[in-house]
Amino acid sequence: DGGITQSPKYLFRKEGQNVTLSCEQNLNHDAMYWYRQDPGQGLRLIYYSQIVNDFQKGDIAEGYSVSREKKESFPLTVTSAQKNPTAFYLCASSIEGGPLETQYFGPGTRLLVL
Amino acid sequence: SQQGEEDPQALSIQEGENATMNCSYKTSINNLQWYRQNSGRGLVHLILIRSNEREKHSGRLRVTLDTSKKSSSLLITASRAADTASYFCATGPTRGYNKLIFGAGTRLAVHP
Numbered sequence: 001d002g003g004i005t006q007s008p009k010y011l012f013r014k015e016g017q018n019v020t021l022s023c024e025q026n027l028n029h030d031a032m033y034w035y036r037q038d039p040g041q042g043l044r045l046i047y048y049s050q051i052v053n054d055f056q057k058g059d060i061a062e063g064y065s066v067s068r069e070k071k072e073s074f075p076l077t078v079t080s081a082q083k084n085p086t087a088f089y090l091c092a093s094s095i096e097g098g099p100l101e102t103q104y105f106g107p108g109t110r111l112l113v114l
Numbered sequence: 115s116q117q118g119e120e121d122p123q124a125l126s127i128q129e130g131e132n133a134t135m136n137c138s139y140k141t142s143i144n145n146l147q148w149y150r151q152n153s154g155r156g157l158v159h160l161i162l163i164r165s166n167e168r169e170k171h172s173g174r175l176r177v178t179l180d181t182s183k184k185s186s187s188l189l190i191t192a193s194r195a196a197d198t199a200s201y202f203c204a205t206g207p208t209r210g211y212n213k214l215i216f217g218a219g220t221r222l223a224v225h226p
Binding site for chain 1: 156157
């Protein structure tokens with residue numbers, strides 16, 4: 001089956017801890033995205049990558065970091081600098097990152113702070 | 115920043131009725147997309163309408179776009195309980211990479 005997988009489904013973070021959210025796709029897409037969703041709100045872009053070894057900040061990148069070492073993988077690290085990390089995190093991909101493309105989403109990871 | 119704003123925020127209807135959701139946006143767009151999200155899940159793409167199109171259909175879905183009013187509507191005809199979800203509009207840029215800007219969504223509840 002082709003698609004995007006995210007793990008874990010739920011993640012708990014302790015104070016001062018960095019945590020990493022996994023995102024993998026087997027759609028052979030070049031572009032990948034990370035969004036944050038807060039209750040009752042739309043999605044806000046954290047980071048995006050249009051090609052391996054390259055990524056750009058989105059609207060709310062502070063306190064987050066990413067890497068894109070492989071085409072299939074785009075992990076997101078929530079650092080201790082992110083003071084309000086509790087949210088639903090969604091990863092997405094599209095073919096090349098062009099302006100007329102649709103995005104394909106993973107099932108999401110819910111991050112909670114202990 | 116949120117470009118699109120959906121209206122209403124919540125909508126409750128009976129099965130068989132039609133559901134209409136509206137989206138307004140602020141700046142010029144290349145396209146407008148509608149996505150659906152079941153509770154606690156990822157988003158699923160429903161339909162994309164380009165800025166030079168006025169209406170598009172897909173099954174029970176009908177989307178209109180009025181660029182002069184910077185607004186779009188999503189109509190779901192003959193709704194079913196399985197249509198219960200949140201619906202988001204997302205606007206695509208006139209140039210550059212695929213940076214979609216999402217609205218806050220409309221929560222639709224369809225009662226049997």
